[in-house]
Amino acid sequence: MTRDDATLAQVRAARPDASTWLSANAGSGKTRVLTDRVARLLLSGVAPENILCLTYTKAAASEMQNRLFRRLGEWAMLGDDALRGQLADLGEDGPFRPDFLQRARTLFARAIETPGGLRIQTIHSFCASLLRRFPLEAQVSPDFHEVEDRAAELLRADILDRMSEGPEGARIAELARHFTDSDDRIDALLKAVLSRKSAFLPPRSPEDIRALYDLPPDFGRAELLAEVFLGDERRVLSDVIRAMQDSAKTTDHGHATLLDTVDPSSVSALETLEKVLLSGPGAKEPFVAKIGKVPTKEARGTLAPDIADALDDLMRRVESARPARIALAAAERDIALHRFAQVFLPAYESAKTARGWLDFDDLIEKAHGLLSDPVVAGWVLYRLDGGIDHILVDEAQDTNPLQWEVIALLAQELTAGEGARPDTARTIFVVGDTKQSIYSFQGADPEAFDRMRASFAARLEAAETPLQVRSLDYSFRSAAAILAAVDATFEGAAGSGFAPEGHHIAFHGEMPGQVDLWPVVPKPESEEPDDWTDPVDRRGARHESVVLAERIADFIRDAVDRGQPLHLGDKAPRAMHAGDVLILVRGRQRLFHEIIRACKNRGLPVAGADRMKVMAELAVKDIGALLAFLATQEDNLSLATALRSPLFGLSEQALFTLAHHRKGPSLWEALRAQEAAFPETVAMLNDLRSKADFLRPYDLIERILTRHKGRARLLGRLGHEAEDGIDALLSQALAYEEGNVPSLTGFLSWMQTDDLEIKRSPEAAGAAIRVMTVHGAKGLEAPVVILPDCGARPDRIKDALLPAGPDAVWKARAEDQPALQADAVAHAKARAKAEADRLLYVAMTRAEAWLVVAAAGDVGKTPDASWYGQVARGLERAGAAPLPTPNGEMLRLGALPEGTAAPTDPSATGTVTLPCYFTEPAEVPRPTETRSPSDLGGAKALPGAGDETETAKARGTLIHLLLELLPALPAAEQAEAARRLLKAHGAPPEDAPEMAAEALRVLNDAALAPVFAPGTLAEVTLCGDIAGLGPLLGVIDRLIVTEDRVIAIDFKTNRQVPDTADAVPEGLLRQMGAYRAMLQALYPGRVIETAILWTSPGVLMPLPAALTEAALARAAQLDSQPAAS
CATH class of the missing domain: 3.40.50.300 (P-loop containing nucleotide triphosphate hydrolases)
Structure with a gap:
């Protein structure tokens, strides 16, 4: 064939x-x-x-x-x-x-x-x-697992903290002294050290590092100062300062102030002298001695000839010593970094090994x-x-x-x-x-x-x-016009990987294609006045990025509405739809978000950002605010945030009225007082508060989303794209529970330090516009590709460490870079420019039929300064035609067919009849809900005691709080602290003295002192899965752990107290039995004891193991019985 x-x-x-x-x-x-x-x-x-x-x-x-x-x-x-x-x-x-x-x-x-x-x-x-x-x-390790980025970041921070508090703290302090006000960030530096660890291990000696900068092995600060200060400088500078101070010139006065700080015994004096005596970094000839120019002519005329000559000689010595000064400073930075790395790298590897972790x-x-x-x-x-x-x-x-x-x-x-x-x-x-x-x-x-x-x-x-x-x-993707633009744009770019003989051939040679270069959107001539009601990150309507975003949205809306015909490959022509458009940017900056906003404002379907920071999502922030309130009811701001969210939907006026007219500091108390006006809100919050101490974070979030219809409310307000963030939050809750004892406060702390980023599948966009970075679009294609982010970019190198052969150097500020670093930076910039060219190639070759190139703001003075300039030069080479537009002249290469085509629905599919298993829910076992050990059934008080009322429960909660917090204070301060705590937590004034007295009586009882001794643990969260009962999550009031035994003590505030352990109510025995079973799993080989501290009489009652085990067995037996039909 x-x-x-x-x-x-x-x-x-x-x-x-x-x-x-x-x-x-x-x-x-x-x-x-x-x-x-x-x-x-x-x-x-x-x-x-x-x-x-x-x-x-x-x-x-x-x-x-x-x-x-x-x-x-x-x-x-x-x-x-x-x-x-x-x-x-x-x-x-x-x-x-x-x-x-x-x-x-x-x-x-x-x-x-x-x-x-x-x-x-x-x-x-x-x-x-x-x-x-x-x-x-x-x-x-045979069962190693790959460590996630977030866990690795936390581990690095933990090692850094331990180093700073240990004997290696001096190395941290030495490293910190060399940080500048530039882009240095400690975690970025740690990651750079890890990525180039071969440059640090085996360790380099200080002499080796000085040799990198062409410094003698024993060259130090003393040797540097000796090159500049010969002994007579104080006299010379005194005369110069006096002449400057007598001058009428403000320049002389400023220089005099600086020179007055010069200490010949300090290297910082050289930096000061350079500022005064040498030209600046922006001068035509930078860092050259200003002979005859300092001080000004008027002041210089008052100097004695020998002083003027000595000053000029000092200038020359400062100029001559400057390369050695910046080289020595760079060497000292590198030495400090090497000393730190020699401790940090082994510690990091050891910590990973102990955990069975391997990174990529x-x-x-x-x-x-x-x-x-x-x-x-x-x-x-x-x-x-x-x-x-x-x-x-x-x-x-x-x-x-x-x-x-x-x-x-x-x-x-x-x-x-x-x-x-x-x-x-x-x-x-x-x-x-x-x-x-x-x-x-x-x-x-x-x-x-x-x-x-x-x-x-x-x-x-x-x-x-x-x-x-x-x-x-041959390209099976792009039209000939697009490939011609690509070849012309990269003609002569061999240094970026484009071979001189390389060329592209369109497989579909007759396929219509078009490349448009829009006029640059200039910066506005004057700044717009800010409207105080606008968000602080909102750009003005005349800002160039906003204008370009609006033009892109109008362009897509027009092309879709008029049914722009597209001939793709050998397929029949069809009308363009929104899902044909792929918009590629270089970074997720302001333009990225403005384009998404403009498209949504035009009613265009847009898939949203291709990558999403979970904790920055509005839905996640709303859920987080509600969780923060559930953890701390005094957190008024979190409650207010949650109330304004779609979870509750209070209007701004309703929230203002509620907050402004409240009688006390608590917004929650004000809301409860207005329960008649907000019955559903108060009921939901009461339900969640009652579960917050007992449900795992995942279960609590799921309760918000499902039982209280939180998911439906959030998606109804924020759109379908909010679902990705919600699902990611649930996944993070499960991830947290896998590696931590689950608690709400722990999860909130863990969540606040999280910068998890998830990637949305571009294939899931369907008939929606895709807006993404060029890196994210690698391997993708689209009939219409728009490149709006083609302006000039600063050629700054963000890397903290730069390669220097087999070594790595810690980059200094541009004006302080010795020759070695300057060469490394120049090499890095050349490589970055070459990669930017390749990135442009990837962006342009995503297009099948129509490529649009645009820019806003500065595009540079030369073609190579921006993508826009490179494409413009390429289109001119390829013979593109200039066309007038209302916004200026544009260039066009090739042509798409004019007219309209029959509209198509890209999401349309044939009608099928689904099997019954898609439409009828399957019977599934009811999921086991995490319970508290106090929820295992049975009475909690003696018959007729009446201790199950809400008032009794509130009293017990407050006494528990006192017994948790007061032991940490000196005895003399406990009574006043008790009074303040009870008042802050809303204790009835008539009952507060009696509650405080009961708690203080227990704390002052010498027989109970071991319960509250230093080293004992308060409010210990415990979780476990007990056969027949499922997952349990509870809090032990006091835990005493020794080498051979563990004692769990629970406080009970019942007014009527049993005489013996056999008479303890069944529900309390089950609770203590559950604590004992969970502690046995945590402390195998140790004796586990349980006891109840009855606060009313101040009695500690040990509970026999057989008694609590039998009660727990009865609870499991009841749980296993089928429910009555």
């Missing part, structure tokens, strides 16, 4: 019998080539478990696996003729015998039934599986260490060699150097020794595109792509299995 050039290139690249290095342009079908190659390997008889395909992201691995399973599944159902056609299209040579067709039909079952499944995974997933297979050899870098490093260890590597490779015959690497341009080393170690058995056995065809397949390497912040090195190609070519050549190097130049 005959094939077109594009398909033929794909077929040749997918040859299963040849090792291949493939460079693939954007949209050239590399995922199809990968899928075809795996399918052809399976057809050739390769077992699924002998194939390893490494992808860059889990999404890419899932997409490739889905495509492969879809194809193999189709083969299983096709007839002979149709199957022969598909195999021929794949590149297989006929004739296809019946046994070959039968093999093709069984591949789907073989792939599904392969133990562990097809190995299509990220390199991190592969390394994790390798370490789990060989944990002893890799020296890792650890997975690669441990796997590399395993495969390169001469003691065990041979064994591991032998075992792997029997399992991996074919390695495929996707998105190779984003592979970092250490990952390449892991791949090379895996592949070495393919080309050497027993691994190159002649009876088994073994290959490596690598596909990538240096033009799309945009992940340098994750260590990606596009230059390694070419280096590794040469390395593999040489190794395979030596094994007489040459590497075929191929490219895919």
